[in-house]
Amino acid sequence: MTAAPLRLRRDADALTANWRALARMSGSAACGAAIKADGYGLGAAWVATTLAKAGARDFFVATWAEAAELAPLGLPALSVLHGVRDEDMAAALSGIATPVISTAAQAVRWRAAGGAPCHVMLDTGMNRMGLGGDDLAAGALDGLTIDVLMSHLASADEDSPKNSDQRGRFVAMAAGVTAERLSLANSAGIALGGDYAFDLTRPGLALYGGVPRPELAGAIAQVAFPQAQVLQRRRVAAGETVGYNATWTAPADTDVAILNIGYADGYWRGFSGRGQALLGGATLPVLGRVSMDLIAVGVTGQPVAEGDWLEIDYDLPRASAASGMSQYELLTGLGSRFDRTG
Numbered sequence: 069m070t071a072a073p074l075r076l077r078r079d080a081d082a083l084t085a086n087w088r089a090l091a092r093m094s095g096s097a098a099c100g101a102a103i104k105a106d107g108y109g110l111g112a113a114w115v116a117t118t119l120a121k122a123g124a125r126d127f128f129v130a131t132w133a134e135a136a137e138l139a140p141l142g143l144p145a146l147s148v149l150h151g152v153r154d155e156d157m158a159a160a161l162s163g164i165a166t167p168v169i170s171t172a173a174q175a176v177r178w179r180a181a182g183g184a185p186c187h188v189m190l191d192t193g194m195n196r197m198g199l200g201g202d203d204l205a206a207g208a209l210d211g212l213t214i215d216v217l218m219s220h221l222a223s224a225d226e227d228s229p230k231n232s233d234q235r236g237r238f239v240a241m242a243a244g245v246t247a248e249r250l251s252l253a254n255s256a257g258i259a260l261g262g263d264y265a266f267d268l269t270r271p272g273l274a275l276y277g278g279v280p281r282p283e284l285a286g287a288i289a290q291v292a293f294p295q296a297q298v299l300q301r302r303r304v305a306a307g308e309t310v311g312y313n314a315t316w317t318a319p320a321d322t323d324v325a326i327l328n329i330g331y332a333d334g335y336w337r338g339f340s341g342r343g344q345a346l347l348g349g350a351t352l353p354v355l356g357r358v359s360m361d362l363i364a365v366g367v368t369g370q371p372v373a374e375g376d377w378l379e380i381d382y383d384l385p386r387a388s389a390a391s392g393m394s395q396y397e398l399l400t401g402l403g404s405r406f407d408r409t410g
C-alpha cells in the first residue's frame with residue numbers, strides 16, 4: 069500500500085516508562101491498563117503487547133467487539149467494562165474476556181449462565197455505571213464469584229470532596245461483598261495517593277502521555293507524535309488570506325507549508341489559529357482555519373520543502389490548552405488515516 073502522508077510515531081519506551089511510573093505510584097497494588105477505544109487511539113494491540121511485555125496483567129476494554137479483536141493476543145487477563153448484554157453472552161461465554169457486571173439484570177443473566185468468575189462495578193456517586201446500595205441490599209450479587217470489585221471516580225482530576233466521599237462509599241459497600249480484589253483508581257486516582265490504590269489500579273490516559281493532575285507532570289512522557297507531510301509550500305503575499313473563511317490575513321509576505329492533517333485525523337476546529345508544528349527548536353503556527361483535511365503553518369525563513377515531514381505539537385496538556393479539547397478527545401480522535409509506527 070502507498071505510504072500515507074500522515075504518520076503517528078508511537079514511543080514504546082515512553083509507554084512502558086509511563087506504566088512503570090504509574091505502577092510504582094500504585095505501591096503494592098497491581099497496575100492494569102485501560103486500552104478501550106483502540107488503546108485511546110494509539111492501537112490497542114500495540115499497547116497491550118508492549119505493556120504485557122513490561123509485566124502488565126489486567127487489561128480493560130469497553131465492549132465485546134473490542135475484546136474479540138484482542139482475543140488472538142492471549143492477554144493474561146482481559147475485562148469488558150460495559151457489562152454483558154444478552155447480545156454479548158455468546159462472546160462472553162466463549163471465554164475471551166471477563167465481564168464487569170454493572171446492573172442487577174446482568175448479575176441475573178451471568179448467574180443463570182453458570183456464574184463463572186466475574187468483576188463487578190459499584191456506583192459510588194458518579195451515576196454512570198454500576199450497582200448501587202439498593203441492589204446490594206436486594207442480594208443482587210449473591211452467589212456470584214467476584215474477582216475484582218471496582219468503582220470509578222468522577223472528579224479524581226480535581227481536588228474535590230467528591231474523591232474522599234466516593235472512597236468512603238466504596239469501602240462501606242465493599243464491606244458487604246466477597247471479592248478477591250478491590251479497585252478504584254484511574255490515572256488521576258493514582259495521583260491521589262496510596263489510600264486510593266487498593267489492590268489494582270486502572271490507568272488509561274496517563275499511560276498515553278496524558279497529565280490529568282499536576283502531581284503526574286514530571287513522571288509522564290509523551291507517547292503519540294503525529295507527523296504530517298508538506299504537500300505544498302507557497303508564498304502568501306501581504307494582504308492575502310489563508311484557508312476557509314479567510315480568517316488569517318498575511319501582515320507581510322509569508323511563506324506557508326500546507327500539511328496533510330485535518331478533521332478526520334482528530335485535528336479539529338479548536339486548533340485553528342492556535343495549534344503549532346515543530347521543527348527543531350522552532351514552533352510553526354497554524355495560520356487560519358483547519359480547512360477540512362489540510363492546515364497551513366507559517367514557515368518563513370525555515371528550510372521546509374514539499375515532501376518534508378513536520379511534527380505536529382501534540383504535547384497533550386499544551387495541545388489541550390491550545391485547542392480547548394480534552395486530552396481524552398485528543399487521543400481518541402486520532403483517526404484511521406495515520407500510518408502508525410513504533
Ligand SMILES: *Cc1c(COP(=O)(O)O)cnc(C)c1O
Nearest residue numbers: 102220254255256270271272273
Ligand atoms: C476508562 C476507564 C479507566 C481509565 O481512566 P483514565 O482516566 O483514562 O485513567 C479506568 N476505569 C474505568 C472504569 C474506565 O472506564
